[in-house]
Amino acid sequence: MAVNPHLAGDMRRDLNQLKLLYDMGSIAPETFNDLIRLLVAGPAMLAALRAAEQFILNGTELGFIRMPDKGDPALDTLPAIQAAIARAEGRS
Incomplete structure (x- = not known):
C-alpha cells in the first residue's frame, strides 16, 4: 500500500507506522x-x-434544549462528547 503524499504529516507518519507493523506481521x-x-x-x-458539542451548548444556553434530570443517562451525553474531543486532541 502506497501512502498518499498529500496527507497531513502526522497522518502520513501514522499510516507508515501501521504499514510497517502490518508488513512485519505484528497486526x-x-x-x-x-x-x-x-x-x-x-x-x-x-x-x-x-459540532455536536456546540449544538448542545448553544441549545441549552438559548433555552431550546433542557438539560435532563439527575439520573437520566442523557445527562452523560455532553461530558462523553467533551471527553472524546479531549482524547482526540491529546488532552487526556
Whole structure:
C-alpha cells in the first residue's frame, strides 16, 4: 500500500507506522483495515463531535434544549462528547 503524499504529516507518519507493523506481521489484516478506516475517518469524526458539542451548548444556553434530570443517562451525553474531543486532541 502506497501512502498518499498529500496527507497531513502526522497522518502520513501514522499510516507508515501501521504499514510497517502490518508488513512485519505484528497486526492482522482485519485489524490493519479497521485502524486505517479509523485513522482516515478521525478528522471528520472530531469535527462532528465539535459540532455536536456546540449544538448542545448553544441549545441549552438559548433555552431550546433542557438539560435532563439527575439520573437520566442523557445527562452523560455532553461530558462523553467533551471527553472524546479531549482524547482526540491529546488532552487526556
